[in-house]
Structure formats: structure tokens, C-alpha cells
Amino acid sequence: MTHPNVRGSIRQRLLVMLLLSAAGIAILLYAVVQSVAKQVVQESQDNILAASALSILDSARVIQGEISIDLPYSSLSMLDSVIDERAFYSVRLNDEFLSGYEDLPRIANLSDVTEFQSASYLGEGIRVASTRRSFTTVDGQVYLEISVAQTLTGLNKSITRISQISLAIGFGFFVLSVLAAVVIARSTTKPLHLLTRSVSRRGPSDLRPVAAPVPTEMAPLVVSLNNLMKRLQNSLSRSEDFIAEAAHRLRTPMAIVRTQAEVTLMRIEKEENRQAIREMIRAIDETSRTAGQLLDHAMVSFRTDSLMKETIKLDELIVDAVHRVSPISELRDVEIELQTLDKVVLAGDPILIQNAVQNVLDNAIKYTDADTTITVSLVRGTEFAEISICDRGSGFEKNEIIHLLKRFERGKNASGVVGSGLGLTIVDEIMRAHDGTVSLQNNKGHGACVILSFPL
Amino acid sequence: MRYLILSIVIFAFATSAKAFEIEDRAVFGEMKDGPVLRIISTADINYFTPMIDAFRRFRSDVVIEYTVASSTEIMRAVYDEKQPFDIAISSAMDLQTKLANDGLARKHSSSLTQNLPDWAVWNDMVYAFTQEPAGFVISNKILEGLQTPQNRQQLINTLRQNPEIFRDRVGTYDIRKSGAGYLFATQDARVSDTYWRLTEVMGTLRPKLYCCASEMIQDVIDGNLAIAYNVLASYAEKSPHSDKFTIILPSDFSIVMLRTLLIPVSSENPQLAAEFLDFVLSETYPSGVSPLLKTRSLEDATENTLYRIALGPGLLVYLDNFKKKNFISEWESAILQD
Numbered sequence: 001m002t003h004p005n006v007r008g009s010i011r012q013r014l015l016v017m018l019l020l021s022a023a024g025i026a027i028l029l030y031a032v033v034q035s036v037a038k039q040v041v042q043e044s045q046d047n048i049l050a051a052s053a054l055s056i057l058d059s060a061r062v063i064q065g066e067i068s069i070d071l072p073y074s075s076l077s078m079l080d081s082v083i084d085e086r087a088f089y090s091v092r093l094n095d096e097f098l099s100g101y102e103d104l105p106r107i108a109n110l111s112d113v114t115e116f117q118s119a120s121y122l123g124e125g126i127r128v129a130s131t132r133r134s135f136t137t138v139d140g141q142v143y144l145e146i147s148v149a150q151t152l153t154g155l156n157k158s159i160t161r162i163s164q165i166s167l168a169i170g171f172g173f174f175v176l177s178v179l180a181a182v183v184i185a186r187s188t189t190k191p192l193h194l195l196t197r198s199v200s201r202r203g204p205s206d207l208r209p210v211a212a213p214v215p216t217e218m219a220p221l222v223v224s225l226n227n228l229m230k231r232l233q234n235s236l237s238r239s240e241d242f243i244a245e246a247a248h249r250l251r252t253p254m255a256i257v258r259t260q261a262e263v264t265l266m267r268i269e270k271e272e273n274r275q276a277i278r279e280m281i282r283a284i285d286e287t288s289r290t291a292g293q294l295l296d297h298a299m300v301s302f303r304t305d306s307l308m309k310e311t312i313k314l315d316e317l318i319v320d321a322v323h324r325v326s327p328i329s330e331l332r333d334v335e336i337e338l339q340t341l342d343k344v345v346l347a348g349d350p351i352l353i354q355n356a357v358q359n360v361l362d363n364a365i366k367y368t369d370a371d372t373t374i375t376v377s378l379v380r381g382t383e384f385a386e387i388s389i390c391d392r393g394s395g396f397e398k399n400e401i402i403h404l405l406k407r408f409e410r411g412k413n414a415s416g417v418v419g420s421g422l423g424l425t426i427v428d429e430i431m432r433a434h435d436g437t438v439s440l441q442n443n444k445g446h447g448a449c450v451i452l453s454f455p456l
Numbered sequence: 457m458r459y460l461i462l463s464i465v466i467f468a469f470a471t472s473a474k475a476f477e478i479e480d481r482a483v484f485g486e487m488k489d490g491p492v493l494r495i496i497s498t499a500d501i502n503y504f505t506p507m508i509d510a511f512r513r514f515r516s517d518v519v520i521e522y523t524v525a526s527s528t529e530i531m532r533a534v535y536d537e538k539q540p541f542d543i544a545i546s547s548a549m550d551l552q553t554k555l556a557n558d559g560l561a562r563k564h565s566s567s568l569t570q571n572l573p574d575w576a577v578w579n580d581m582v583y584a585f586t587q588e589p590a591g592f593v594i595s596n597k598i599l600e601g602l603q604t605p606q607n608r609q610q611l612i613n614t615l616r617q618n619p620e621i622f623r624d625r626v627g628t629y630d631i632r633k634s635g636a637g638y639l640f641a642t643q644d645a646r647v648s649d650t651y652w653r654l655t656e657v658m659g660t661l662r663p664k665l666y667c668c669a670s671e672m673i674q675d676v677i678d679g680n681l682a683i684a685y686n687v688l689a690s691y692a693e694k695s696p697h698s699d700k701f702t703i704i705l706p707s708d709f710s711i712v713m714l715r716t717l718l719i720p721v722s723s724e725n726p727q728l729a730a731e732f733l734d735f736v737l738s739e740t741y742p743s744g745v746s747p748l749l750k751t752r753s754l755e756d757a758t759e760n761t762l763y764r765i766a767l768g769p770g771l772l773v774y775l776d777n778f779k780k781k782n783f784i785s786e787w788e789s790a791i792l793q794d
Contacts, residue, residue: 122558
């Protein structure tokens with residue numbers, strides 16, 4: 001299996017982007033909450049200062065043509081009602097200082113609207129509100145100007161608290177976003193994982209299109225995948241057709257060639273020529289056998305793709321198969337001994353199973369030593385019915401056993417024996433089609449066993 | 457005596473370069489190399505000696521120079537002249553507040569000051585260490601047979617019904633001369649307008665006006681006064697002749713003055729000053745009553761009739777020129793009816 005060229009991860013990228021944007025939004029949230037709250041706090045301080053200044057202004061009266069001010073107690077006490085706060089004020093008539101703190105910073109060009117400014121006074125930051133009103137006195141039109149100021153202890157306390165709260169809000173938002181991001185990233189890539197799992201769970205010859213529902217974004221991928229599989233299936237079946245056709249066309253000429261070769265063999269007297277012809281016949285045999293098995297394989301592929309199940313009496317099928325191979329076994333002086341033969345009935349394709357049993361028997365006859373006995377048995381267990389076919393040959397090499405079921409693989413000891421390497425592959429495919437298994441094992445003494453196991 | 461008291465009269469100091477006037481001065485401990493804590497205070501030396509002794513029991517190396525001056529002179533010393541006093545103690549809450557408000561007091565906070573009640577501290581600068589209610593001081597002899605007035609309304613009625621007893625025998629502060637009298641009057645007026653009615657009633661009886669509580673108490677003892685209004689109970693209790701009069705804390709409301717201390721920014725030894733301040737507070741709280749300045753009448757009073765003067769910029773209102781002029785002229789028109 002080749003490793004894909006991996007660069008990056010959708011989940012990671014998604015996660016990183018979500019986290020970055022969450023962090024960005026959290027910081028923005030912090031900044032916005034803080035600035036809005038600061039403004040609100042500043043406004044509320046300004047409101048109190050304005051109320052204080054206006055209450056002093058309201059206490060002003062013209063008595064006998066002169067301005068008189070009766071500073072209300074609350075005008076200054078309201079400034080530190082919640083938090084101890086230093087307070088300052090100044091009263092001016094036009095530019096003449098009347099009362100309070102003379103050097104309190106003034107706001108230049110005061111209009112009739114209350115105005116505010118931040119300043120520094122007596123070594124501390126203060127906020128000043130100034131307001132004025134016109135009066136008519138004996139001196140004519142005059143402006144009474146009131147400034148009220150307050151230190152920023154409470155304001156700074158509020159701002160610190162708000163900073164902490166907004167920091168907590170921002171952080172809390174971020175933590176929630178992290179949790180959400182992890183969940184989102186996981187659920188986004190979930191369909192991909194599901195698709196991957198369903199595709200990799202498939203059997204080797206399962207090229208059906210993906211039918212499970214997928215999200216819109218993945219539809220093109222699935223369409224491409226399905227197309228690819230369809231093309232693959234087409235080209236696969238085309239090549240199998242082609243092989244079957246080729247094998248079929250080879251068989252007849254081969255038979256003719258073989259007959260002619262045998263006729264020629266009878267005519268030839270010279271020993272070295274006869275030997276050459278025998279070699280030729282042997283090569284022809286091998287070729288026709290391969291062609292036959294390729295045809296078999298094509299047939300098996302076709303039948304397993306559209307499996308027609310009938311009721312089969314397995315024991316009878318085995319007897320029949322043994323009977324069919326008896327000409328070949330007799331030719332090699334090999335005896336086939338039927339041992340235990342339980343009665344087993346199961347559903348399957350009789351032609352395919354016949355083919356499988358025959359293939360195994362063929363192999364056994366081929367690889368067993370001359371003048372030996374092949375034992376065949378059918379045992380009915382509780383969950384499986386097992387057909388064992390054991391020979392007396394040289395057995396399998398241990399490390400080959402897994403590979404032998406692949407196409408065109410032959411055992412190391414197969415040299416000198418006619419074969420294509422397709423036999424066991426065909427058997428394996430047939431068994432899979434019937435939910436059964438093939439297992440290969442070496443006998444304790446001598447030879448090997450092939451066991452076909454069918455579920456009951 | 458382990459310490460040396462130097463009492464020097466004002467005249468001795470009149471020659472010194474200091475422009476503010478002092479009334480008395482004492483030094484506790486011998487002037488050597490040890491640290492010196494300079495206190496300026498409105499309280500008499502005798503009044504404060506026990507506290508100083510107690511402090512010096514822990515810090516015998518500290519020399520304490522105790523200067524007595526009036527509240528306005530303290531204001532001049534600290535506010536205008538920036539004299540290097542380490543502690544300023546005064547009963548003039550408004551002036552103490554002004555010192556702090558105008559940035560002439562040092563902020564101090566410690567584990568001790570964190571737990572003080574809200575009314576006892578302003579802005580970590582001004583700390584209250586006594587609660588001294590003002591009340592009526594009534595001559596037992598003159599008012600014999602009359603029902604003792606328990607609140608301002610009853611006092612008004614008593615005065616109205618017995619003008620022959622009270623004419624020329626009602627005393628109160630001259631708020632033009634006494635800072636404490638002005639503070640009590642303004643707070644009285646702030647809480648209830650009964651104050652103005654009472655002042656008017658007193659005005660019809662040709663009241664005697666005093667600069668100081670001690671003279672008023674003395675006149676009650678001597679039988680010259682039937683009643684003195686707005687006298688600090690703590691002062692009256694200390695009189696050796698307290699059997700001659702009765703102190704009544706009015707049941708409608710009693711103005712409570714807080715004696716306060718602060719550390720001026722001009723202090724040359726703020727560390728020591730802070731230590732002294734914490735010591736005084738630790739002696740005072742949580743019982744709320746300084747062992748030196750116990751007030752019997754306060755213990756009898758119920759909490760909800762006590763009206764503690766609030767430290768804070770509200771007090772500055774009454775220092776305003778206009779306000780003061782208006783208030784005093786209103787007061788004059790009520791009390792001077794001749």
C-alpha cells in the first residue's frame with residue numbers, strides 16, 4: 001500500500017482558524033465592553049458633577065440687586081456618597097472669583113451648556129464640570145459660573161472592576177469557543193471518516209457505488225469515486241472477458257496441436273526426436289490447463305458476482321467430484337480414499353462448489369507422491385461443515401501459506417509440475433462467495449491438507 | 457514620673473518665629489537622639505496624656521512633643537505654614553476634612569484601618585477615634601420641680617412655658633466665635649427645622665452666648681445658667697461638679713462629633729506617625745470607645761438617635777463664605793431679638 005502525500009489536516013486547519021477567530025473576537029469583545037463601560041462610567045460621573053454644579057447654580061438668587069448663593073449641603077456631599085472622594089468647587093461672577101477654590105482649572109469659552117474636562121489639581125487627577133447662567137443685577141447682565149470637580153478614585157475603581165469583568169467575559173467566551181471549535185472540527189470531518197471507513201471496509205472485489213448519504217460538499221468526491229469505481233469495474237470485466245475469450249480461442253487449436261503431436265510421436269522412431277515431441281506435448285498440456293483455469297476463473301468471477309443459490313447435498317457432490325478426477329488419479333497411480341462422509345445440505349452454487357472441490361483434488365493429485373493415497377472427508381460440526389483433502393506430498397512451505405491464495409502464485413515445490421497458480425485463487429473466491437474459508441496446513445507426518453469450511 | 461512635662465504658656469512662644477499661636481506644649485521623654493513625634497492637637501494635655509503614656513509603654517524610645525492649639529491655629533500651622541507636625545488631632549471635623557480634601561493629609565491604610573466602620577474614616581486620610589455627643593446641660597437646682605425636657609420639642613415647650621425661669625439663663629455657643637458651635641448648629645439645622653424654632657425661642661429669652669463649652673458648664677455649676685444647649689457631654693462629664701447638673705442627650709436626635717486625627721503631608725516622620733495612628737485606633741476600636749475618652753452618656757444612648765456628623769466634602773459646604781455668611785445672619789436674626 002502506498003502512503004498518500006499528506007500535507008496539513010482539515011481538522012487542524014479548521015481548529016486553528018476557529019481558535020484564531022475566537023481569540024480575535026474575545027479580544028474585540030474585551031475592548032468593546034471596556035470602552036463602552038468606561039464611557040458609561042465617565043458619563044455617570046459627569047452626570048453627578050453636572051447635578052452638583054446645577055444645584056449650586058439653582059441656589060443662587062439676586063437679593064437686593066446682589067447675587068447670593070446658598071450652597072446646598074448635598075451639592076458636595078453627593079460627590080462622595082458612595083466612595084470617599086475629594087471634591088472641589090469654585091464660584092465666579094464674570095471673571096471675579098467669589099468662593100471655593102480659586103485655582104481650580106477653568107474651562108475656557110464656557111457656553112450655556114454644562115461642559116466637562118479632565119485635569120490635574122493638587123497632585124491628583126480630577127474631572128471638572130462647569131456651567132453658567134446669566135443674571136441681571138444692579139451692574140447689569142452678569143454671568144455666574146460654577147465649577148465642580150471630583151477626584152477619580154471611584155471612577156478608577158469602577159474601571160478596574162469593569163476591566164476584570166470584561167477580561168473574564170472575553171476569557172469565558174474564548175473558553176466556550178475552544179470547546180465549540182473542537183466539537184465543530186470533529187463533527188465537520190466526521191462524514192469524511194465515515195466515508196473512509198465504509199470504503200476501506202469493502203471486500204476486494206466490491207466495486208459498488210457508495211450509496212450512503214453524504215453532505216453536499218462531499219457529493220462531488222463521492223460522484224468521482226463512484227465514477228472511478230465504475231470505470232475500474234468496466235475495465236476489470238473487459239479484461240476478464242478478454243482473457244476468457246483468449247483462453248477459449250486457444251483451447252481448440254491447442255487440442256488440435258496436441259492430437260497432431262501425439263500422432264507424430266507414434267510415427268517417429270528416433271529416441272531424441274520422440275523426447276522433443278514429448279516435451280512439446282507437456283508444454284501444450286500446461287498451456288491448455290492454464291487456458292482452462294483462466295476460463296474457469298472467468299466463470300467463477302461471473303457466477304460469484306451474481307450468485308444463484310440452490311440446495312446442495314455436499315456429500316453427493318464430493319462423491320461425484322472424486323469420480324470425475326479418477327481418470328487422472330489412476331493415471332498417476334494415486335488412490336483417492338473417501339473417509340468420513342457426513343450428510344450435509346447447504347445453499348450454494350453447485351457448479352462453483354464442484355469446481356472448488358475439483359480444483360483442490362487436482363492439486364492434491366498433482367503434488368502428492370506417486371503410489372500414495374489422498375484422503376477426502378466431510379465432517380459436519382456445530383457451526384461449520386468441513387471438507388478436508390489431504391495428500392502425501394512435500395507440503396507447503398510455512399511462510400508461503402498466505403500468499404498461495406493470490407492469483408498466479410505457486411509454491412516453491414511446484415517446479416516441474418503443470419499449473420497456472422490460479423487454482424487456489426479460484427477456490428478462495430468461491431469460498432468467499434459462500435461466506436466460507438479456505439485454510440492450508442501441513443500434515444504432521446507428510447503432505448498437506450486443504451480444508452474448505454462452510455458455515456451452516 | 458518617668459517622663460518630663462514641659463508646660464509652656466503662650467506668651468513664651470509668642471517670641472518664637474512661629475506665626476501660629478499655641479496654647480500649651482509638653483514633651484514626653486527626654487530630648488535625645490531618639491525619634492521625635494510631633495503632635496498638634498486641640499485637646500488639653502491632661503486629656504491626652506494617658507494615650508501617650510500607653511503608647512510610650514511600647515515605644516519608650518520615642519519622644520513625643522505635644523502642642524495644644526485652637527482648631528483655626530492648627531489650620532494655619534498645617535495649611536498655611538506647612539509646619540512639620542506628624543499628627544494633627546482636632547475636634548473641628550470640617551477643618552480636618554478640608555486639610556485632607558485639599559491634599560494636606562497623607563493617605564494611610566493598614567490591616568487595622570481596613571476594618572473600621574465607614575463613618576470612622578474618610579478617604580484613608582481622616583480617622584475618627586472618639587464619638588462625642590452634644591446635649592443639654594441642665595442645672596439641677598434651677599430646674600427642680602420642672603419636668604426635665606428629653607428632646608428639643610419638650611425643651612421648646614419648657615422654655616415657652618417658663619420664661620421667668622429662663623430669661624437671661626439660657627446659654628449656647630456663639631457660632632460666630634466657636635467653630636464647634638457653628639458645626640453643631642449647622643448639623644442641627646440640617647437634620648431638623650426644630651433647631652430654628654428652638655433658636656427663636658431662645659432668642660426671646662435674651663440668651664447668653666459663649667465661645668467655649670467650659671465657661672458654659674461653669675456658669676451652669678455657678679447657677680448663672682438654667683440650661684446650656686449643645687454642650688459636649690464628654691466635657692461636662694469630666695467636670696468635678698457634675699452632681700450639680702444633668703446631661704440630657706435629646707431623644708429626637710443627638711449630634712455626635714467625631715474627634716479625628718490625620719498625618720499631615722509635611723510630617724517628617726510619617727512611619728512613626730502611622731504607627732501612632734494605628735495605636736490610637738487599636739485602643740479605640742472595636743469597642744468604639746477610647747479607654748481614655750469614655751462617654752457614659754453615649755453608652756446609654758440608643759444607636760438610632762445618634763446622628764454622627766459625616767466626614768466628607770459635605771462639611772466643606774459650611775466653610776463656604778456665602779454659606780457661612782447666610783447661616784450666621786439667619787442665626788443672628790433668630791437669636792438676637794433685641
